[in-house]
Amino acid sequence: MRKYWRKIGLIVGVLVLLLGVFWPLPFYLETPGTAEALNKFVTVAGHRDQRKGRYMLTTVALQQARPFTYLWSKTQPFAEVVSKEALMGDASDQTYEQMQTYYMQSSINAAITVAYRRAGKSYHQQYLGIYVMSLLATSKFKGHLAIGDTVTKIDGHRFKSAPQFMDYVKKQRVGQKVTVTYVHHKKVKTTTQPLVKLPGTKQPGLGITLVDHTKVKTKIPVKVAVGDIGGPSAGTMFTLAIYDQLTGGHLRRGRKIAGTGTMDTTGKVGAIGGIDKKVVAANRAGATIFFAPDDPVTKADKKADPDYQNNYTVAKAAAKRIHSKMRIVPIKSFNDVITYLKK
Known part of the structure; x- marks a missing residue:
């Protein structure tokens, strides 16, 4: 009889374990992702940037929650649980992925446009x-x-x-x-x-x-291939990586530089989501500088959410929380990025 109950207990235990590991919940977990060297993705005139130091785009890791990972997230300071509706609206998984792909390509086009115009190079x-x-x-x-x-x-x-x-x-x-x-x-x-x-x-x-x-078509060939990374938030760093190669690579000076922010074709930097997690990813990768969108906080923002803080404020708080020595640099435009790095 005891053997029978032990078998039942074992079966139940295995089922609980399997459900805990594999049963999908109607939530997603956002956690710090990675800081990826941009020279893996960007080539200008057929060449990758081989100079000392690196520019890095930062990511947020996204995964569907399971019971065990959901419980684990409650112990992590930079893990956030979001509903599928909050993340994707009424879009299907496939539609959401297609939209992220479009946003990424649009971001790349804007980055090329701004970088080539700022560098005085031909583009159409x-x-x-x-x-x-x-x-x-x-x-x-x-x-x-x-x-x-x-x-x-x-x-x-x-x-x-x-x-x-x-x-x-x-x-x-x-x-x-x-x-x-x-x-x-x-x-x-x-x-x-x-x-x-x-x-x-x-x-x-x-x-x-x-x-x-x-x-965008350019006389000097440029290629940006990002694999399965989606969304528009790497626009600022793409622009910087392309521009620096076009102009001789004098801005980085051996430093590890990370950042985030959308980029439109006028050179304006836009706010993004999950910036605290991106600060953590950049710090883990050894970045010493992190560019953060300094988007204005409007009365409408405060009315909708009295506790709203802009990207720069959240990034500074995240860096302080992890005791990072990274310099968090506020930016509103690509010109702000260039001005800071030329100091």
């Missing part, structure tokens, strides 16, 4: 069309267009920006059929469907969320 921005970010459930194009497709024409008309595209559609009628030419997995396709009334308005639309899809 090519407009490819409208990138489909999402589709409403009510859209008649759902099932025809897909996340990641690029719309190149409507009724045979080409446009040079998303606003021009939207202006054309607004002049049509709800229920009117339009023919859309688009690129899906590198194949050109067309579909004709009626326009729908957009939620909260009386205006017609395709029922898609859209952004401009562009590509």
Whole structure:
């Protein structure tokens, strides 16, 4: 009888262990990721940066929570539990990954544009069309267009920006059929469907969320290949790595420099998420300088969240918490980065 109960106990124990390790919970864990040397990803004129020191992009590790990892996260000072809805909204896992891929490519294009313009080198921005970010459930194009497709024409008309595209559609009628030419997995396709009334308005639309899809061509070849890293937050560091190679590599001076922040084509740095975790990753990698977006805190920010702190403030607090000697440098633009490193 005792053997029987021991077997039952063993089976139960194994089941508990398996559930604890493998049972997925409806949460994700964000923890400090890695600080990756940018010379692994960036080549300019066919060459990687081999000079002493390094520029580093920083990441946040993301994993779906399991019972054991969820409990473990409660003991970690820089682990954060987030719901799937807070992380992805109503997007599927596949849609979320596609969006992150787009944001990364857009970030790279902006970095190339800013770096080449600041360095006085030739570049040309090519407009490819409208990138489909999402589709409403009510859209008649759902099932025809897909996340990641690029719309190149409507009724045979080409446009040079998303606003021009939207202006054309607004002049049509709800229920009117339009023919859309688009690129899906590198194949050109067309579909004709009626326009729908957009939620909260009386205006017609395709029922898609859209952004401009562009590509940058340069006389001096540049390549940025990031593998499975997604999102826009490495824009500032991509810009710095490209610019320094274009201008002779005189800014780093042997230092290990990390940072984060989005980059738009005007050179403005934008705020990102998880900056405290990125500070930890940079410190572990031996960085001595960390660039942090110094985004303005508006009245609207404080009204929405009285405890809101901007990226720079959070980064400084994280560095203090881990007793890091890294210099946390506030930046609002790429010019701020260059000015600081030239000191």
